[in-house]
Amino acid sequence: MSYTILKPALENGIAVLTISRPEALNALNSKFFEELNHYLKDLAGNVEAKVLIITGEGKAFVAGADISEMVEMDGPQGIAFSKKGQQAFAALEALSIPVIAAVNGFALGGGCELAMACDFRIASTLAKFGQPEVNLGLIPGYAGTQRLPRFVGIADALYLLLTADMIPAAEALRIGLVQKVVEPEALMEECLSIAKRIASKGPEAVKKVKRVTREGMLSHFDAGCTLESREFGSLFGNEGEEGMRAFLEKRKPSWQN
Numbered sequence: 404m405s406y407t408i409l410k411p412a413l414e415n416g417i418a419v420l421t422i423s424r425p426e427a428l429n430a431l432n433s434k435f436f437e438e439l440n441h442y443l444k445d446l447a448g449n450v451e452a453k454v455l456i457i458t459g460e461g462k463a464f465v466a467g468a469d470i471s472e473m474v475e476m477d478g479p480q481g482i483a484f485s486k487k488g489q490q491a492f493a494a495l496e497a498l499s500i501p502v503i504a505a506v507n508g509f510a511l512g513g514g515c516e517l518a519m520a521c522d523f524r525i526a527s528t529l530a531k532f533g534q535p536e537v538n539l540g541l542i543p544g545y546a547g548t549q550r551l552p553r554f555v556g557i558a559d560a561l562y563l564l565l566t567a568d569m570i571p572a573a574e575a576l577r578i579g580l581v582q583k584v585v586e587p588e589a590l591m592e593e594c595l596s597i598a599k600r601i602a603s604k605g606p607e608a609v610k611k612v613k614r615v616t617r618e619g620m621l622s623h624f625d626a627g628c629t630l631e632s633r634e635f636g637s638l639f640g641n642e643g644e645e646g647m648r649a650f651l652e653k654r655k656p657s658w659q660n
């Protein structure tokens with residue numbers, strides 16, 4: 404498929420997906436979701452890809468869902484558009500490889516929701532976060548009401564959701580919405596460096612850490628621990644054996660794909 408909004412790249416196991424609709428601050432429209440779904444299917448089948456980085460072109464990461472498209476919708480179309488976004492972001496979250504949001508600028512509404520569907524967020528000092536939907540007489544529709552309180556706690560989430568305040572990267576770091584803030588010119592370098600470090604680890608272990616942690620968060624503690632033990636055990640005699648032997652033999656592990 405040829406992409407018009409997404410610019411995908413893959414080098415040395417690191418996939419970079421740039422959202423490129425800068426004239427509308429990368430606002431998310433139906434075409435974006437169609438392209439994202441195709442891209443995620445392709446990426447899931449690509450054994451070369453070890454980490455995905457998502458970023459935006461220009462001064463925005465993503466300034467929200469496309470208001471000019473939404474304004475024409477009726478209730479059932481609004482529900483369908485919301486579900487389309489929720490499903491696409493769930494598929495992103497369910498990718499077996501880690502996903503880093505490189506937040507270069509505005510991450511508002513659906514843009515903040517997209518960043519939250521990534522595994523963690525590295526922000527430029529220029530980034531601004533917010534859920535401004537109530538300014539438009541709307542509420543978030545891509546699981547923002549559900550993910551935000553899980554990351555920052557219910558009070559900070561409701562503060563952001565109810566005031567529609569735009570917060571700078573430093574404040575997003577303080578409340579735990581982002582994990583690191585760097586100068587704008589260092590953003591991609593930092594994300595690539597983190598991605599490379601992750602890509603150098605045991606590939607099966609990396610995928611299992613993501614899956615066990617994410618599934619565990621959605622289940623009972625004991626069920627999560629049972630899953631952890633099972634996946635821990637599954638690495639013995641395989642990748643874990645190679646990693647432990649390499650440590651004892653003072654050499655670099657030789658991972659299989």
Ligand code: CO8
Nearest residue numbers: 427428430466467468469470484485511512513535544545
């Ligand atoms: N949708 C469509 N177009 C947009 C959007 C958007 N979300 N954001 C910006 N644009 C467009 C502007 O209309 C403008 O277009 P034009 O040049 O044709 O007038 C262009 O991008 C540049 O924007 P500005 O001139 O406004 O740039 P500024 O630097 O002055 O301001 C802001 C930047 C502060 C980011 C400002 O553009 C803004 O407030 N944007 C809207 C932010 C917003 O409200 N986002 C939330 C949208 S709602 C949402 O995301 C809900 C998600 C769930 C949906 C569920 C489905 C039903």
